[in-house]
Amino acid sequence: EKDGHDWFMRKEIFEQPRAVADSLIGRRTTAGLLALDEMRLADEEIRDLDKIIIIACGTSFYAGMVAKYAIEHWTRTPVEVELASEFRYRDPIVDQTTLVVAISQSGETADTLQAIRHAKSQRARVLAICNTNGSSIPRESDAVIYTHAGPEIGVASTKGFLTQLVACYLLALYVAQVKGTRYGDEIDEIMVQLEAMPDHIATVLEQAESVYELARAHVGTRSVLFLGRHAGYPVALEGALKLKELAYLHAEGFAAGELKHGPIALIEDGLPVLCVVPPRGRDQLHGKMISGIQEVRARGALTICLAEEGDRKIEPYADHLIRLPQVPVLLQPLVAIVPLQLFACELATALGHDVDQPRNLAKSVTVE
C-alpha cells in the first residue's frame, strides 16, 4: 500500500508528478480555452470582481500566498490572503463583488468552513479549492475546483499542496481569460509551462538521495531557518512548517528582505539556513537574494541553497547546492518545495519520529 516506501508521506512525495499531471488534465478545450468544469461562476460575475480574498490554514494558506502573486500578476485583481481563523474576527470588508477562495485539502477544516459561512452571510461569492469530493467546504461553496491529488494519508500535506498550487494557477489563468487581462497565446504559453512541471518535479525527485544525506547530517541540529523572496517566500514558510511538524525542530521561514529588520540577529556559527533562490530571469530578485545569502554566510550560517540549473552566481555562497530546473518564478514553488519535503521527511525519520502520524496533529482539524 506504501508502494515499497517506509511512509505514506514519502510515497505521496513521489506521487507528485502524477498528482500535478492529473490536476491539469482536461483543462484545455480544443479551442485552446481554459475550461474548469466544476467552476460555477458566470463570466459576468468574474468580470465584476473587485477583489479576491483567499482563506485557508497551514499549508493551504501558503498555497494561497503563492496564488496571490500569480492572480495579481496575471489578472490585475487585488488579492488578500488571510488565515481562516482570523478572517471572521476582524470584520472583513466583503460584498457581492468579492470572490472568497477557500483552499482546503480535506474540505472539513472548521476554521475555513466558519470563514466561508461568514463570507456568504456578507453576500460574497465563494469558490472552494479542495481535494475531497463532496466534503463540507465545497458543498457550501458556489463553485469548486477539485484537485486530483488522490487520497492523502500522511498527516503532513505534500501532494495536496502541489495540486492546490496547480488549481490556483488555473484559477488565475481562468480569471485572466474571462477578464481579458492576458491574451490567449500568453495563457497558452503558461499552460505549456505548467504541463512541463510533472517532468521537472520528477527531475528534482531524482536528487532525493543527496537531499537525504544532507538531512541525516543535521540530526543534531536544534534550529533551521528558511529564506525566500517573492513566490519563494511561501516556500520558505512551508519548508519550515514541514520541519516543525515532522522533526519537532525549531524552524522559521523569513522573507529574505526582512533579514536586516531583525531575524539576522539569530544567525550564529553553523546555523543551517535553507535558501530558495529565485530564477535569474528576474534579475533584481535574484541579485537581492544572493546578497541576503552573503550576509548570513558572513555571519557563520551554513547555507543550503536551492537554485536553478546554470546559476553560477550562487556557487561561491552555497555550502550545499540543490539544483532546480529552470522554470518561471511564479511556477518555481512547484519544484522548490520538493527538496524541502524530502529534507523534513528524512530528518524526522533519522530522529526516529513517526512521519505519518506526527505527535499532537490530526489530518482533519474539525474543531476551531
Ligand code: F6R
Ligand atoms: C501541514 C498541514 C496542515 C493543513 C491545514 C489545513 O502539513 O497539513 O497545516 O494544511 O490543517 O488543512 P486543509 O487543507 O485540509 O484545510
